[in-house]
Amino acid sequence: MDLIKSKTYINLAKAFAGECMDRTRYEYIEYGARQQGYKTLAECIDKIAYNEFNHSRMLYSFIQTAKPTAIDNIEICSGYPFREKWDLVDNLRLAALDEQKEAEEVYPTYAKIARQEGFDDIAGLFENLATVEKQHQKELTSLYEQFAGGTAYKKDKTTSWVCADCGYTAEGKEAFDVCPLCQAKQGAVLLQTASCK
Ligand SMILES: [Fe+2]
Numbered sequence: 001m002d003l004i005k006s007k008t009y010i011n012l013a014k015a016f017a018g019e020c021m022d023r024t025r026y027e028y029i030e031y032g033a034r035q036q037g038y039k040t041l042a043e044c045i046d047k048i049a050y051n052e053f054n055h056s057r058m059l060y061s062f063i064q065t066a067k068p069t070a071i072d073n074i075e076i077c078s079g080y081p082f083r084e085k086w087d088l089v090d091n092l093r094l095a096a097l098d099e100q101k102e103a104e105e106v107y108p109t110y111a112k113i114a115r116q117e118g119f120d121d122i123a124g125l126f127e128n129l130a131t132v133e134k135q136h137q138k139e140l141t142s143l144y145e146q147f148a149g150g151t152a153y154k155k156d157k158t159t160s161w162v163c164a165d166c167g168y169t170a171e172g173k174e175a176f177d178v179c180p181l182c183q184a185k186q187g188a189v190l191l192q193t194a195s196c197k
């Protein structure tokens, strides 16, 4: 089957649009985090946004393999969430839900269709994307829970708190309000999730 005549061709374009939107949504979250002084949270989100940029790049590359190669327009009809408002913590929760939908519904469906249509390499791309979006869901859920529950900088057990700016480290149940070494505010303390290291 020609890629250009397939459902997979449209799904690549839909997924590309979704990844571009994800990236922009996460830039909104990053913007909010920076405005509120959560520097390391902004950096965690920026890493996820950069992942989405690269997802869009891979999808775009596969679209470009279609023949004929000059693509003026791809008509897509698709729905995308527009739930996020300007509440930083709630946007983390909503972003996790968006990731879950991509990981559990959208990309597995696109992968199945691609395989049925004989595009095994594109099916593999969608499967790999689903794996990463699942990881994003976990990260965003963890960040949401920490910021909603007031545990981002306060734990039940002794924790090692590191200033991302100067490297100063202190042990304790609570992170320092101001770094004793460089005077950075608490928002510069490294968060306790995998993507924030
Ligand atoms: Fe993505």
Ligand SMILES: [Fe+2]
Pocket (backbone or CB within 6 Å): 022, 052, 099, 132, 133, 136
């Ligand atoms: Fe993602």
